[in-house]
Amino acid sequence: MQNFFISEKIENFLKAEKLPTPFLVVDLDVVSENYKILKDTFSNSIIYYAVKANSEPRIIERLMNLGSYFDIASIGELEQCFSVGVSPDRISYNNPVKKPDDIKNAYDLGIRNFTFDSKGELSKIAKMAPGSNVFCRFGVRDRGALWPFEGKFGCSSEMLIELMVLASNKGLVPQGVSFHVGSQQSDSSRWTAAITEAAKIFEALLMENIDVKVLNIGGGFPIKYTSEVIGVRELSEEIAAQLDCCFGSNKPQVFIEPGRFIAGSAGLIRSEVILVAEKEPDAHERWVYVDIGRFGGLAETFNEAIIYPIRANKSKAELGPVILAGPTCDGADILYKKNPVDLPINLRDGDYLDFLSAGAYTSSYVTAKFNGLPAITEYYI
Amino acid sequence: MQNFFISEKIENFLKAEKLPTPFLVVDLDVVSENYKILKDTFSNSIIYYAVKANSEPRIIERLMNLGSYFDIASIGELEQCFSVGVSPDRISYNNPVKKPDDIKNAYDLGIRNFTFDSKGELSKIAKMAPGSNVFCRFGVRDRGALWPFEGKFGCSSEMLIELMVLASNKGLVPQGVSFHVGSQQSDSSRWTAAITEAAKIFEALLMENIDVKVLNIGGGFPIKYTSEVIGVRELSEEIAAQLDCCFGSNKPQVFIEPGRFIAGSAGLIRSEVILVAEKEPDAHERWVYVDIGRFGGLAETFNEAIIYPIRANKSKAELGPVILAGPTCDGADILYKKNPVDLPINLRDGDYLDFLSAGAYTSSYVTAKFNGLPAITEYYI
Structure with a gap:
């Protein structure tokens, strides 16, 4: 074991005092640093921190002060964001599986961005969060991810088109299309293939007079554990090139949803x-x-x-x-x-x-x- | 789905009121009933409830009142037993992996029965719980268990003999030999094969002038989920026959450590x-x-x-x-x-x-x- 990154602040903390084990120690400056690396690398993207990776309010607060947005999975995570003062317009409720009451509560608390991937979820959002912005998630291949989704989320492209038309008819605002290549994904072609598919989806949606503004390319950006992984700069360049290639001058706003990349190291x-x-x-x-x-x-x-x-x-x-x-x-x-x-x-x-x-x-x-x-x-x- | 056992008390509870989900409801009378079935079936055995299966104090209290003993894995579980008045002589600290301070705390609180399966653990017990009764666990094949141990616990027979001699030399009292065939085990031959091995161990220990009194045959007794399993009566008969066959008139006191069988259904x-x-x-x-x-x-x-x-x-x-x-x-x-x-x-x-x-x-x-x-x-x- 050599050459592994441990911050000086953590090393000093470990030296200072013999504390009862087991314990986790997190250097908030490294959290900030990781955020800045991503912000710099994906310079035109909006970052939604995936709160589930580590929902500690001090992490959320740091990221809020740096300008981050937040991807939440539940009302509990929403409350954690509110506890440090995140405003509702910086939060997106992206779990595609929500109880009707949770949607209503989130809506009442000011949340206007919701993700779905099925007709059932869409109906709940239309009823409980009328007029909200919706994002539809399509399923992509996530082989190569060390922590894959196993098909748990995301519908087919074909169904996505149907669902977005339906969303529009129900008075919701089809705002974006999303995908996620699985957590700790090291194969950059998972993103590029998904972007190709997304471009086709954008075109098909336009044919239905639905003009979505956002492409959420999810998280999954790998960090180094014991094996080498693709660097985030190289990955971002491949992603940028693919966006250029597939969307040309008509590029959507890109959202990213990092969790592990920000808090892991x-x-x-x-x-x-x-x-x-x-x-x-x-x-x-x-x-x-x-x-x-x-x-x-x-x-x-x-x-x-x-x-x-x-x-x-x-x-x-x-x-x-x-x-x-x-x-x-x-x-x-x-x-x-x-x-x-x-x-x-x-x-x-x-x-x-x-x-x-x-x-x-x-x-x-x-x-x-x-x-x-x-x-x-x-x-x- | 049909013919599955749900107690009348639980059915009435479910009908009475619409409660927020998810929830677990446990019928304490069924816990008692399951204990009595085991007590009746393994009539000459002492039952140590494996607290880890469900550590709810009301379950522990019920079982205490029925005469049960308790198999604990930590000081936390010890405290849960004490909270309802279990006396220390009814508790055995059977996790073969314990921190020295936890052994000392348990000893100071009156616990005198400890399990180990390695030299390192033995040294800690000798130092922190001098003069205690010790049980050495040997490893057995647990294929067939739906929740196996994967070799995590238990030493070889050969090493067991060495360790028990060492225990005796260190002033501990070699009290028993134990094994565990893995949780939700449906193959009765796992127990019978282990009993054959245990008998050889008892003989080898006697050659070393170590006269152990107890054979702890662990838990693992299966309950019916969606597949049929061997009935506990049939299993107990096979076990009794094997004990007869291997130990004859010189049978050890048998301990059993059920968890799932008592709380599951x-x-x-x-x-x-x-x-x-x-x-x-x-x-x-x-x-x-x-x-x-x-x-x-x-x-x-x-x-x-x-x-x-x-x-x-x-x-x-x-x-x-x-x-x-x-x-x-x-x-x-x-x-x-x-x-x-x-x-x-x-x-x-x-x-x-x-x-x-x-x-x-x-x-x-x-x-x-x-x-x-x-x-x-x-x-x-």
């Missing part, structure tokens, strides 16, 4: 080693158990999808392979077994393991009470 | 349909989204391991296949896709879906704040 999770075990004499691999696991925040290790860089406090020792597991009595609480981790052979209980790039999709997934273990503590510095 | 989760969607014209399958999902309590749908029986409120309608998904913006929050569910073709948003046999391993897994959605409400009646 800003956070580190420190865990304590509870046990190093060999299960038989001369075992090839050791089992190492730490005090955070699948149910305590590392949910994205599900099927070993996200492989975090890990730093031990004995970095100069010889390394050997370990199976890494969480602290609960649950067989599903194994972090890495198909992909053993190389860790110091002199690792012992009481040592630390730091999970890097752990600021997004970690604390948000913590279970409230599984196995009676306390939830992870969070520090935002 | 006692609970029902009611969810509301948020959306029924077709994603393309003439789609073969509909997508149905409900207000509980992978992160709201149905974590055991992970890889579609547990397939709950589901009841809709329009039970007489024609059925058609649906992909069933949870309410979050997460692609992992799909409940059944490889195994589509047959649900009424006239199902609409606002309808109910009831997940049956949902009293164990549901509320315990709920995430605290993912997607800003409120946690499931729990009723114990």
Whole structure:
């Protein structure tokens, strides 16, 4: 494990005091920095931070002050945005699956932007949020994403046209078309292919006299864990070229919805080693158990999808392979077994393991009470 | 969906009042009933309820009053037992992965039974809980379990012998040997094979002058979800015959650690349909989204391991296949896709879906704040 980014502020925080583990520490300056990188890279786009990645109000506040907009999934997230003063016109309610009362509540609170991908959802929006701006999401291939959508969201292009005509007839304002290539997507052709399809959709909509203004190209921008990924600048150039190619001088306003890219690299999770075990004499691999696991925040290790860089406090020792597991009595609480981790052979209980790039999709997934273990503590510095 | 067990008390509760969804309702009388069935079936065994299955104090209290003992995984679960008055001698701290301070705290609170499966854990127990009774867990094949351990716990027989000798030398009392065949295990040969191995272990321990008194055959007793499983009476007979065969007149005291069997069939989760969607014209399958999902309590749908029986409120309608998904913006929050569910073709948003046999391993897994959605409400009646 070398050359991994940990901010000086976080390093100083870790040195200052021995804190009870497990904990997440997030450097808010890195959050700001990541926002600025995206703003600079996608200079003509409007950024909607995907609140679900890390809904901490101090993150939302930072981003609000930098000019960010917000993509929310629920009334709970809406309230978190309001708690730091985000104005409703900067919020878009983009979960395509909403309860009627939640739509009404959001509308009553000033929200005017809603996403849908089905007739049923459209009917609810028309009734509960009359006259609102609507965005219709079409489904795209998301193979290559480490955390894909599995077809959960997005309709076909053909159905999108029908639905937007219907939206217009119901008095809603067809404002934009959206897609999402899946989280932690490293294959840039997923975006370019989707943009090609979007351009055809825009044309077909025009034939129906529907002139949408916005293309929401979603999130999914990858960050570096243990494997190299396409750089965001290269990706943005490919996306810009494809927009030029498909839309020419008639380009729509582009929205992006980053979550992981903004919060991920800003956070580190420190865990304590509870046990190093060999299960038989001369075992090839050791089992190492730490005090955070699948149910305590590392949910994205599900099927070993996200492989975090890990730093031990004995970095100069010889390394050997370990199976890494969480602290609960649950067989599903194994972090890495198909992909053993190389860790110091002199690792012992009481040592630390730091999970890097752990600021997004970690604390948000913590279970409230599984196995009676306390939830992870969070520090935002 | 027919002939599924829902207690009259729960049916009356559901009829009495329209409550906000999602909620879990557990019939405490069914919990008692399930305990009594096990007590009657495994008449010579001591029952340790696996608190992690559902740690609700009212369940613990019921079982305490019926004479149950308790298998805990953490200090948090210990406190839950104490909160209703369980005495420390009825508690065994069986998580083989414990922090030293947690062992010490448990010891200071009167706990004298600890499980381990490695040298590292043994050293901690010897230091923090001197003179305690110890149980060593060996690993067994758990293929056939719907929720297996994947080798996370249990050492080899060979290592068990070494560790028990070491335990004795360190002043601990080698009290028993344990194994666990994995949760929701339907293959009775997993128990019988493990008992054969246990008998050999007991013999080998005697050769070392270690006379253990207890065989803990764990939990894993299956309950009926959508597939038939071996009945607990048949299973107990096979287990009893194997104990006779392997141990003869020299049988150890048997402990069992049921969790799912006691709490599972006692609970029902009611969810509301948020959306029924077709994603393309003439789609073969509909997508149905409900207000509980992978992160709201149905974590055991992970890889579609547990397939709950589901009841809709329009039970007489024609059925058609649906992909069933949870309410979050997460692609992992799909409940059944490889195994589509047959649900009424006239199902609409606002309808109910009831997940049956949902009293164990549901509320315990709920995430605290993912997607800003409120946690499931729990009723114990």
